[in-house]
Amino acid sequence: MLQIERILCPIDFSEFSVTAYDYAQSLAWHYKATLFLQHVIDSLTPYYPYYAFPDSYNEICRQLRADAEQQLQEFAKTHSWRGVQPQCDVQDGAVTDLILGLAEAKAVNLIVMGTHGLRGIDHLALGSVTEKVLRKARCPVLAVRKPAHAFAPPGGEPDLVQLHRILYCTDFSDYSEQAFDHAVSLAAEYKAELTLLHVLEDISSSSDIENETAKALELLEKRIPPWARKNGMTKAVVRIGKAYQQIIQLALESQTDLIIMGVRGRHALDLAVFGSTTYRVVQSGPCPVLVVHI
Numbered sequence: 001m002l003q004i005e006r007i008l009c010p011i012d013f014s015e016f017s018v019t020a021y022d023y024a025q026s027l028a029w030h031y032k033a034t035l036f037l038q039h040v041i042d043s044l045t046p047y048y049p050y051y052a053f054p055d056s057y058n059e060i061c062r063q064l065r066a067d068a069e070q071q072l073q074e075f076a077k078t079h080s081w082r083g084v085q086p087q088c089d090v091q092d093g094a095v096t097d098l099i100l101g102l103a104e105a106k107a108v109n110l111i112v113m114g115t116h117g118l119r120g121i122d123h124l125a126l127g128s129v130t131e132k133v134l135r136k137a138r139c140p141v142l143a144v145r146k147p148a149h150a151f152a153p154p155g156g157e158p159d160l161v162q163l164h165r166i167l168y169c170t171d172f173s174d175y176s177e178q179a180f181d182h183a184v185s186l187a188a189e190y191k192a193e194l195t196l197l198h199v200l201e202d203i204s205s206s207s208d209i210e211n212e213t214a215k216a217l218e219l220l221e222k223r224i225p226p227w228a229r230k231n232g233m234t235k236a237v238v239r240i241g242k243a244y245q246q247i248i249q250l251a252l253e254s255q256t257d258l259i260i261m262g263v264r265g266r267h268a269l270d271l272a273v274f275g276s277t278t279y280r281v282v283q284s285g286p287c288p289v290l291v292v293h294i
Contacts, residue, residue: 002185004031006108009086010038010099010133013071016114018079020144023288024112025084027142030189033109035084038102039072041065041092065090096132103139111137115145115282134282134291135263140182144288163190167256169197169247169281172219179262179292184225186258186290187233194234196220197250199243213238244280252286260290 009024011017021037028035041064068090076086091098103111115130134141168183170176180196187194198216203209220236228234239246251259261278282289 002182002189004028004033004109006034006036006106007110007112008036008038008099008103008106008108009112010040010095011072011075011114012039013075014114016145017075019146020112020114020142021075021079023142023144025081025086027110027112028086029081029084035086036089036102036106036108037072037076037086038089038091038099039068040095040098041068041090042095061092065092095129096136099129099133100136103137108139110140110142112142112144115143131279134278137293140290140292142288142290143282145282145285163192163257165193165195165254165256166190166258166260167195167197167247167251167254168260169199169243169277170220170262171243172198172216173262175293176262179260179290180223182290182292183260184228186260187228192233192257194228195250195254195256196223196234196236197247198236198238199246200238200240201243203240209240213240243277244284247277247281248285256287258288258290259285260292262292 004027007024007028009021011021024035024037027033069088072088072090076088080086089102091102099111099113102108111133113130113133130143134143163186166183166187168180170180183194183196186192198220200209200212200216203212216238217236220238224234224236237250239250247259250256259281261281263278278289278291282291
């Protein structure tokens, strides 16, 4: 079964941070996990070189850190549910590197973060920080935007957490296997409905559609665990079209609470794979997306 013992939630105090924190503490409460709440202050060095005004620079940094630490404590006090006590961490420097660094140092099992922040993110992009963390993290990342369907009610209590419907997406590649393990584990943990989805793209003839659909369904059906067959809570679905469009459409139709996808690698060469489907689902999907790496 999936073990979640340490969760990291980076925030920038935006409304998206509040939503992400609701999810982070929901999972922390459910799994009795340690929750780390992190805020990173952007380094001032590119704007005010240290060597130019060292005393002023140091004083500004001290004040920024003190203000940020106070703000983070107030955020935790205001937005934490009963019984949830996060460990707060404030650092200054390169945001992405420090998020990934803290995740490594604390050996976290999950990063939960919002997909938009305070910086006026372009509608066509998630923003450099979230995008880099999604690609480079060595642990799963739960990307949270304003969801149409939420398993963590805003400002709710932990005992109200509900995860009813999970959508697992696979292209039958090796890197989707670990994501499947997470999907099955979460479905069992929350007694949720689990849908296994494969999307057929670039099918030219009707005969190909029939044959390929049958083969894909057979592969999906083989993945369903015995216990899931007995309770009837798991089903296989094959659709035809653009993968990200069909994933989003099915999630909307079924009022999915969580989409789970696997991605390959953490390097620049894998960006095209990440961007082609996963990126678009995270960007435009109706619910949070759990991105699992190999």
